[in-house]
Amino acid sequence: SVSHSQITRLYSRFTSLDKGENGTLSREDFQRIPELAINPLGDRIINAFFPEGEDQVNFRGFMRTLAHFRPIEDNEKSRDQNGPEPLNSRSNKLHFAFRLYDLDKDDKISRDELLQVLRMMVGVNISDEQLGSIADRTIQEADQDGDSAISFAEFVKVLEKVDVEQKMSIRFLH
Amino acid sequence: MEDVWLAVAARVGAVWLAAVLGLIVVPSALGVSLGISEAYMWVLVKTLEWATLRMEKGDKNPQPQELKTSTSSNGIIERDETPMEEEIDHLNRPNFELSDIFYFCRKGLEAIVEDEVTQRFSSEELVSWNLLTRTNANFHYISLRLTIVWAIGVVVRYCFLLPLRITLAAIGITSMIVGTTLVGQLPNSSVKNYLSEVVHLTCSRILVRALSGTIHYHNKENKPKKGGICVANHTSPIDAIILTNDGCYAMVGQVHGGLMGVIQRATVKACPHVWFERSEFKDRHLVAERLKEHVADKNKLPVLIFPEGTCINNTSVMLFRKGSFGIGGAIHPVAIKYDPQFGDAFWNSSKYNIVSYLLRVMTSWAIVCNVWYLPPMFREEGEDAVQFANRVRSAIARRGGLTELPWDGGLKRAKVKDTFREEQQKNYSMMLVRNGSVG
Numbered sequence: 001s002v003s004h005s006q007i008t009r010l011y012s013r014f015t016s017l018d019k020g021e022n023g024t025l026s027r028e029d030f031q032r033i034p035e036l037a038i039n040p041l042g043d044r045i046i047n048a049f050f051p052e053g054e055d056q057v058n059f060r061g062f063m064r065t066l067a068h069f070r071p072i073e074d075n076e077k078s079r080d081q082n083g084p085e086p087l088n089s090r091s092n093k094l095h096f097a098f099r100l101y102d103l104d105k106d107d108k109i110s111r112d113e114l115l116q117v118l119r120m121m122v123g124v125n126i127s128d129e130q131l132g133s134i135a136d137r138t139i140q141e142a143d144q145d146g147d148s149a150i151s152f153a154e155f156v157k158v159l160e161k162v163d164v165e166q167k168m169s170i171r172f173l174h
Numbered sequence: 175m176e177d178v179w180l181a182v183a184a185r186v187g188a189v190w191l192a193a194v195l196g197l198i199v200v201p202s203a204l205g206v207s208l209g210i211s212e213a214y215m216w217v218l219v220k221t222l223e224w225a226t227l228r229m230e231k232g233d234k235n236p237q238p239q240e241l242k243t244s245t246s247s248n249g250i251i252e253r254d255e256t257p258m259e260e261e262i263d264h265l266n267r268p269n270f271e272l273s274d275i276f277y278f279c280r281k282g283l284e285a286i287v288e289d290e291v292t293q294r295f296s297s298e299e300l301v302s303w304n305l306l307t308r309t310n311a312n313f314h315y316i317s318l319r320l321t322i323v324w325a326i327g328v329v330v331r332y333c334f335l336l337p338l339r340i341t342l343a344a345i346g347i348t349s350m351i352v353g354t355t356l357v358g359q360l361p362n363s364s365v366k367n368y369l370s371e372v373v374h375l376t377c378s379r380i381l382v383r384a385l386s387g388t389i390h391y392h393n394k395e396n397k398p399k400k401g402g403i404c405v406a407n408h409t410s411p412i413d414a415i416i417l418t419n420d421g422c423y424a425m426v427g428q429v430h431g432g433l434m435g436v437i438q439r440a441t442v443k444a445c446p447h448v449w450f451e452r453s454e455f456k457d458r459h460l461v462a463e464r465l466k467e468h469v470a471d472k473n474k475l476p477v478l479i480f481p482e483g484t485c486i487n488n489t490s491v492m493l494f495r496k497g498s499f500g501i502g503g504a505i506h507p508v509a510i511k512y513d514p515q516f517g518d519a520f521w522n523s524s525k526y527n528i529v530s531y532l533l534r535v536m537t538s539w540a541i542v543c544n545v546w547y548l549p550p551m552f553r554e555e556g557e558d559a560v561q562f563a564n565r566v567r568s569a570i571a572r573r574g575g576l577t578e579l580p581w582d583g584g585l586k587r588a589k590v591k592d593t594f595r596e597e598q599q600k601n602y603s604m605m606l607v608r609n610g611s612v613g
Contacts, residue, residue: 009250013287016296033292034585035285038594040602041275045282069283097275118270121278123599126606134270134606142272150272159273167276170284171252 024056071169093168109150202379342384350377358443370444378418386540396547398476398506406508408480409488410521423478484583492583500559504550509574513542
């Protein structure tokens with residue numbers, strides 16, 4: 001599990017981002033980070049920190065979201081077979097990415113949602129038609145139950161060969 | 175009864191003032207050192223070394239030694255620097271993949287945990303505690319002896335050093351104002367210039383003493399000459415004093431109100447500093463014109479400019495404003511690196527105003543810094559102002575051991591421009607259409 005020094009450092013980071021000094025972070029606090037502000041999916045990522053309908057996230061929520069990105073090998077040390085699945089399991093990491101696409105949280109990625117996310121990633125550089133055909137092809141390849149949308153199970157199947165653990169993990173230095 | 179106390183207080187005050195004048199002000203005015211500050215620094219260094227050893231002994235979780243040596247490894251996480259093209263490998267696979275999102279996702283989360291920019295606008299983290307309460311955020315209680323030393327330190331700093339430094343600062347500022355006003359009455363002549371230099375140098379030296387400053391100047395043969403422009407990295411308003419302690423410059427800056435304004439008005443009579451009204455400063459052409467005028471006169475003192483435009487925390491050098499690099503003439507770069515172990519020189523202007531900043535500086539142990547004068551640089555054929563500015567910036571960063579960041583210091587207060595995000599989007603789009611066909 002997370003070490004004491006890691007928690008201290010993350011808390012220190014949390015407070016340095018908390019310009020209002022009220023123990024919670026707002027969306028503006030995140031947007032003040034230049035490298036995040038220029039990330040095409042910055043807003044979606046920021047959104048992942050805020051529970052439904054809320055505008056503030058406290059330290060616990062902050063840590064919870066970050067916990068998805070702990071490397072999976074950390075779990076080797078604390079093998080708890082009967083406990084709930086850890087947040088940084090392969091499945092939960094995939095779920096985090098799935099939620100970035102699933103804008104209306106209906107557990108399905110529709111063509112429309114895929115188009116919107118693609119638009120965020122490419123900006124103005126690709127036409128609507130081209131983007132549309134990218135979206136169509138992607139859904140066609142993934143869709144197995146014929147509902148023209150990608151469910152979480154279909155999402156997992158498409159990505160079964162991808163090294164999710166490596167791509168969705170952040171390593172702490174100490 | 176009260177008369178006796180008053181008399182005693184007056185006596186004590188007089189003795190105090192005489193001691194300060196005799197032991198500190200006069201020698202520094204003459205440029206002579208009595209060795210008092212060297213002795214103080216020696217005691218300080220020994221104490222801090224002892225403290226570090228104590229803390230390492232008492233540390234229950236010893237860290238591997240490499241992590242403590244340099245501040246660059248003080249990071250929280252291991253940043254993955256793989257560029258977008260490698261990570262989202264489209265050479266071998268058809269175009270868009272659902273997994274492309276992982277790259278942006280991880281980059282975003284990494285930036286949330288630790289980013290290159292916002293950390294530069296707050297004080298540098300120390301490798302080991304330097305016995306000041308303010309830097310004690312990440313360190314725990316170690317031992318009784320250490321706490322006692324810390325307590326003694328508090329008493330020494332607040333009850334002895336602080337009044338001493340305030341006295342010196344008062345003397346320094348008053349002499350500066352009075353001296354430059356007097357010199358300003360003289361008609362323009364070489365005598366006036368000489369006296370003006372004397373006054374500026376003397377008062378700077380007194381003010382450096384007021385901060386318990388220990389400055390090491392390197393490569394003095396490269397000191398900025400008349401008619402040139404001196405550029406340096408910016409950490410605090412003290413930078414100016416650090417540099418004027420060793421030479422005379424014409425300052426450039428906005429006119430302020432209050433005490434600063436009084437100083438500005440007095441000094442400009444003796445020496446042709448370039449003070450702008452706030453509205454004028456925004457007009458870049460006007461600034462450039464005035465500077466060109468000044469630089470063209472080879473008899474005028476070198477101009478001192480801080481091209482970052484704002485205070486950065488002395489771990490990196492941010493983008494230089496290109497204004498001063500398009501004027502022509504010699505640019506004399508200077509690198510200033512403070513040693514954070516003895517006191518934090520960085521002015522976090524969004525957190526502290528100037529007065530609380532100065533109080534914090536005056537209750538630190540000392541201000542220790544290295545100043546490197548670099549050889550003059552000239553704009554080359556075919557090089558525009560921006561490229562020249564970056565070249566100078568690299569030279570300063572390399573000399574001072576600072577990192578170079580391609581970010582603007584203005585990000586302290588302003589939002590980042592949309593163009594950077596559009597660039598990322600463009601790069602990604604180019605990968606999607608790279609294979610000719612899209613889809």
